[in-house]
Amino acid sequence: MKKIILVVGARPNFMKIAPLMHQLKGDTDIKPILVHTGQHYDSQMSGRFFEELGIPAPDINLEVGSASHAEQTAKIMIGFEKVCLEEKPDFVLVVGDVNSTVACTLVAAKLNIKTIHYEAGLRSHDRTMPEEINRLVTDSITDYFFTTSADADENLIKEGVDTSKIFMVGNLMIDTLEANLKKAAVSEQKFALLNRVGEVDITSLLKTGYGVMTFHRPSNVDEKETLETLVNIWSEISEKIPLVFPIHPRTMNNIKLFGLMEKMNRPNIYLIDSLGYLEFIHLVSKAKFALTDSGGIQEETTHLNIPCLTVRPNTERPVTIWEGSNKLIGVPEILPETEAIIRGEGKLGLNPKYWDGKTAERIIAIVKKI
Ligand code: UD1
Numbered sequence: 001m002k003k004i005i006l007v008v009g010a011r012p013n014f015m016k017i018a019p020l021m022h023q024l025k026g027d028t029d030i031k032p033i034l035v036h037t038g039q040h041y042d043s044q045m046s047g048r049f050f051e052e053l054g055i056p057a058p059d060i061n062l063e064v065g066s067a068s069h070a071e072q073t074a075k076i077m078i079g080f081e082k083v084c085l086e087e088k089p090d091f092v093l094v095v096g097d098v099n100s101t102v103a104c105t106l107v108a109a110k111l112n113i114k115t116i117h118y119e120a121g122l123r124s125h126d127r128t129m130p131e132e133i134n135r136l137v138t139d140s141i142t143d144y145f146f147t148t149s150a151d152a153d154e155n156l157i158k159e160g161v162d163t164s165k166i167f168m169v170g171n172l173m174i175d176t177l178e179a180n181l182k183k184a185a186v187s188e189q190k191f192a193l194l195n196r197v198g199e200v201d202i203t204s205l206l207k208t209g210y211g212v213m214t215f216h217r218p219s220n221v222d223e224k225e226t227l228e229t230l231v232n233i234w235s236e237i238s239e240k241i242p243l244v245f246p247i248h249p250r251t252m253n254n255i256k257l258f259g260l261m262e263k264m265n266r267p268n269i270y271l272i273d274s275l276g277y278l279e280f281i282h283l284v285s286k287a288k289f290a291l292t293d294s295g296g297i298q299e300e301t302t303h304l305n306i307p308c309l310t311v312r313p314n315t316e317r318p319v320t321i322w323e324g325s326n327k328l329i330g331v332p333e334i335l336p337e338t339e340a341i342i343r344g345e346g347k348l349g350l351n352p353k354y355w356d357g358k359t360a361e362r363i364i365a366i367v368k369k370i
Contacts, residue, residue: 001028001029001030001031002029002030002031002090002091002367002368003030003031003033003087003088003089003090003091004030004031004032004033004089004090004091004092004093004367005032005033005034005035005083005084005087005089005091005092005093005104005108006020006021006032006033006034006035006093007035007037007080007092007093007094007095007100007101007104008034008035008036008037008055008058008095008100009036009037009038009039009040009076009098009099009100009101010039010040010045010096010098010099010100011040011045011046011049012096012098012295012296013095013096013098013100013101014046014049014050014053014055014277015049015053015172015173015176015177015277015296016095016096016118016119016172016173016176017034017055017095017172018053018054018055018175018176019172019175019176019179019359019360020032020093020172020360020363020364021034021055021056022054022179022360023360023361023363023364024364027364029368030364030367030368033059033060033087033089034055034056034057034058034059034060035058035059035060035061035062035080035083035104036058036060036061036062037061037062037064037076037079037080037100037103037104038061038062038063038064038065039064039065039066039072039076039098039099039100041063041065041066044249044273044274045249045274048276048277049276049277052180052276052277052278053176053180053277060083062075062076062079062080062083064076064079069099069130072099072103073099073102073103074103076099076100076103076104077103077104077106077107080103080104080107080108081107081111084107084108084111084113085111089113090113090114091113091114091115091116091367092104092105092107092108092113092114092115092116093115093116093117093118093367094115094116094117094118094138094142095117095118095119095172096118096119097119097122097131097132097134097135097138097295097316098131098134099130099134101117101134101138102133102134102137102138105117105137105138105141105142106137106141109141109142114143114144114370115141115142115143115144116142116143116144116146116367117138117139117142117144117145117146118146118169118172118363119146119147119148119152119172120135120138120139120142120145120146120147120152120156120166121139121145121147121151121152121153121154121155121156121166122135122148122152122155122316122317123135123136123152123155123316124314124315124316125314126313126314128219129217129219130218131295131316132316135316139156139159139161140159143165144165144167144370145161145165145166145167146167146169146363146366147166147167147168147169148168148169148170148171148172148299148317148319148352148354148355149168149171149317149319149352149353150168150319150353151318151319151322152168153166153168167362167363167366168353168354169354169359169362169363169366170353170354170355170356170358170359170362171299171303171352171354171355171359172359172360172363173296173299173300174299174300174303174355174356174357174359175357175358175359175360176277177281177300177303177304177357178356178357179357180277180278180281181281181285183278184277184278184279184281184282184285185282189201189202189203189279189282190202191246191270191272191273191275191279192272192273193270193271193272194247194252194271194272194273195261195264195265195266195269195271196265200244200270200272202244202282202283202286205242205244205270206286208241208242209241209242209287209288210241210242210243210244210270210287210288211237211241211242211243211244211287211288211289211290211291211338211341212243212244212245212246212283212284212287212289212290212291213234213243213244213245213290213291213292214245214246214247214248214290214292214293214294214297215230215248215251215292215293215311216248216250216251216293216294217293217312218250219293219312220293220311220312221250221251221254222250222254224258226331227251227254227255227258227260228258228260228263229331230311230331231255231260231263231264232263233331233334233335234264234266234269235263235266235269236335237291237334237335237338238266238267238268238269239268240338240339240342241268241288241338241342242268242269242270243268243269243270243291244270244272244283244287245269245270245271245272246272246273246274246275246280246283247271247272247273247274248274249274281300284297284300284301284304284306285304285306287306288306288307288341288342288346289306289307289308289309289338289341289346290306290307290308290309291308291309291311291334291338292308292309292310292311293310293311293312294310295315295316295317298310298315298317298320298324298326299317299320299324299355301320301324301325301326302319302320302323302324302325302326302349302351302352302355303324303351303355305324305325305348305349305351306325307325307327307341307346307347307348308320308324308325308326308327309327309329309334309337309338309341310326310327310328310329311329311330311331311334312328313328313330314328315328319352320349320352323349323350323351323352324349324350324351324352325346325347325348325349326347326349327347
């Protein structure tokens with residue numbers, strides 16, 4: 001029997017690990033050990049995703065918490081090395097591009113444990129993004145590369161990776177989306193507002209239509225000037241269409257720190273706490289559009305065929321633009337692009353190959369053979 005450690009750390013990892021854990025339930029060839037690094041730790045960012053997605057409680061939690069990049073990465077490495085020495089796994093499987101991904105790959109590689117990176121080969125070619133550094137370092141030492149799209153394979157081949165180590169398996173996030181979309185329709189739809197007294201009832205917004213927003217990238221929210229410009233634009237858009245904004249703790253902290261809360265107090269901006277998975281995908285699936293800087297939401301909206309405006313200079317997920325409903329835009333284009341969507345001219349697209357809900361099945365079949 002093969003022993004595999006699966007690593008999760010931050011919010012976007014949970015949707016990727018869930019289908020693998022379900023696929024491995026009762027498997028007689030593979031024994032999974034789930035390690036949570038604790039990079040995200042509270043119920044809002046971590047706990048409730050385990051409950052909603054039916055992920056078993058982690059076998060081990062390193063409880064590293066928030067810190068600078070160096071400190072967080074180092075703490076994960078120290079904790080994970082002990083786990084690997086104790087458990088002696090055959091494989092370590094990491095997902096995505098967060099600090100936990102790179103930290104655990106480094107530890108396993110140095111202990112000569114075979115590593116598998118799911119979501120390998122994605123490149124934004126922008127090294128100011130911490131995630132790009134994490135992707136490059138992880139892929140320079142991992143043994144097996146599981147990819148979500150053909151462009152990722154091409155990136156890896158250009159970097160000299162042997163094609164026999166690359167497996168295009170599709171998208172695990174879509175496994176989770178497919179498995180949960182029906183359940184999501186019955187979840188809670190009333191949420192307390194954070195920018196004024198009261199609550200928002202999503203059902204009542206369905207009549208007019210609404211946009212859903214998420215912003216948390218350091219490049220958009222960590223500097224006052226950029227964040228203030230965004231706040232002003234959100235306010236202008238809200239004159240035309242309601243905006244529902246489940247806010248990431250990083251963005252909330254900065255809005256308060258920069259004294260921008262008063263500007264967020266507009267009747268058509270519905271600022272709410274970050275949501276659980278079911279609530280969030282329900283919100284997105286009913287929206288007219290998404291306005292975001294997230295990575296995962298570009299993929300989810302492509303699968304749902306809902307126009308997505310991604311406010312970033314680049315994306316590591318170009319297939320969502322070439323084939324899907326995603327558009328990459330700069331800050332000055334936010335307003336005109338939103339107006340185009342309101343006029344019914346939003347971008348629609350196709351579902352990329354293997355984004356079909358069967359990726360976990362493919363991954364586990366391959367892991368059994370390697
Ligand atoms: C991390 C990932 C990013 C991913 C994002 C999704 C890295 C480098 N970044 O960024 O790729 O898109 O997760 O959320 O790995 N906080 C809480 N509760 C928590 C965790 C964090 O309130 O459970 C707050 C803390 O104030 C913390 C801040 O959020 O300082 C940022 O958290 P951090 O893990 O440093 O990075 P993210 O911005 O979430």
